[in-house]
Amino acid sequence: MKNMYLLKQHYHQIAENAPTPDIESKRQAKLEEYGIIDTLPEDEFDSLVELAAMITDSPISLMNLLTYDRQWTKAAHGMEVESTPRSESVCQYTILDEINYEIEDLAKDERFSSKSYVNNEPNLRYYSGHPLRTSDGYNLGALCVLDTKPKKLTEEQKRGLKTIANEIMARLELKKKQQELKRLNKEKDHFLRAVNHDIKSPLNGIVSSTHYLQKLWEGDKDELKQILSMIELSGRKLINYTSELVTNxxxxxxxxxxxxxxxxxxxxxxxxxxxxxxxxxxxxxxxxxxxxxxxxxxxxxxxxxxxxxxxxxxxxxxxxxxxxxxxxxxxxxxxxxxxxxxxxxxxxxxxxxxxxxxxxxxxxxxxxxxxxxxxxxxxxxxxxxxxxxxxxxxxxxxxxxxxxxxxxxxxxxxx
The missing domain is CATH 3.30.565.10 (Histidine kinase-like ATPase, C-terminal domain)
Incomplete structure (x- = not known):
């Protein structure tokens, strides 16, 4: 109970210190669907982040995803960072909208002027980020570029940043589908094992019953005919059943x-x-x-x-x-x-x-x-x-x- 109380206190503090979208709980659920948090670095995302730095002429670029309490960096160029408290991040503001979010000078913005990353190494001044937005409208995080001097991106650079953010989301969607396919394959294997058992049991019953009737039956022939007809009907139903399972x-x-x-x-x-x-x-x-x-x-x-x-x-x-x-x-x-x-x-x-x-x-x-x-x-x-x-x-x-x-x-x- 004490741990649960501390957890509620923790989330309450996050809500006070960090702006959150109205659909935050749904956004978190959507983020979890991708299974990306705390995964290893991947070249395809590292390359896209580096490309973002190049087209915006920025020394630093990050691919950030925001959980309830932290900003986790999947890919980074020009800065070594893995996780930051969400309340300390700039990307927490980027995910509130669906367009580019730009701050020309962090030192002149009261929200960030006292942050350590502004007043100490790496002495950041500029930020521009584009949300990583799903097709159904949930911002999972942001692709952002940073600089140690104030500046402003051109419209062409902002469009380039948006294009790369969309490409990152396309890659995430593909990975999600691949994960879903793996899950479906596991379910299919389980299903086929279960069906295999369900099919073998009645087939064994039919085979053993037929064997018994052929070798040992000494009763009424009309009764034998009736039972054999029932066995045949059951076999046909089983064939239809398996055909349905295989063909659909x-x-x-x-x-x-x-x-x-x-x-x-x-x-x-x-x-x-x-x-x-x-x-x-x-x-x-x-x-x-x-x-x-x-x-x-x-x-x-x-x-x-x-x-x-x-x-x-x-x-x-x-x-x-x-x-x-x-x-x-x-x-x-x-x-x-x-x-x-x-x-x-x-x-x-x-x-x-x-x-x-x-x-x-x-x-x-x-x-x-x-x-x-x-x-x-x-x-x-x-x-x-x-x-x-x-x-x-x-x-x-x-x-x-x-x-x-x-x-x-x-x-x-x-x-």
């Missing part, structure tokens, strides 16, 4: 809807039929109630994945004797909306999981009631596909009593 561009965030005109009851009943054998084996009842007259436009494959994940999730956390109930209805005429409630009487979700239950999070990887493995990927995919349909999903749960997922999807009519 989820890792680039470019997944698109492929719209179909479907009968909702038939579509959902098809999914329920796949899970009935698993539910029967576990002693769980799956009930459904439909009020879905006519047809509805949506992406049938993605919708089946939504329903499949919700049923699978409910089944995983149900015990023998529990119930899963699907209530499905449509409302409206010209602009229809589909409502789906998937409720279960299972073990429920811990309250601390609920706020981010639709996020990829290792803590959500709970085992099912029969030791079923969870990868934590199902619900994030469900939300992604629902939002792709411009829909919403909510969850209500009481640990030990059950869970209800509430989904609404507006009809997505073809253009």
């Amino acid at each position: 561009s989820m890792e680039q965030g470019e997944t698109k809807l492929i719209l179909d005109e479907v009968e909702i009851e038939d579509l959902i009943q098809d999914v329920i039929n796949i899970y009935n054998p698993l539910a029967n084996a576990k002693g769980v009842n799956i009930n459904s109630h439909f009020s879905t007259p006519g047809t509805f436009h949506l992406d049938s494959e993605k919708f089946k994945l939504i329903v499949s994940n919700l049923i699978s999730n409910a089944l995983k956390f149900c015990r023998e004797g529990d119930n899963i109930t699907l209530d499905i209805k449509t409302s409206g005429t010209e602009h229809k909306t589909l409502y789906i409630y998937v409720s279960d009487t299972g073990i429920g979700i811990p309250a601390e999981f609920l706020p981010d239950i639709f996020e990829k999070n290792k803590k959500h990887q709970r085992q099912g009631t029969n030791g079923e493995i969870s990868t934590g990927m199902g619900l994030p995919i469900v939300r992604k596909y629902i939002e792709l349909h411009n829909g919403e999903i909510k969850v209500e749960s009481i640990e030990g009593m059950g869970t209800t997922f509430k989904v609404n999807i507006p009809e997505n009519l073809p253009a």
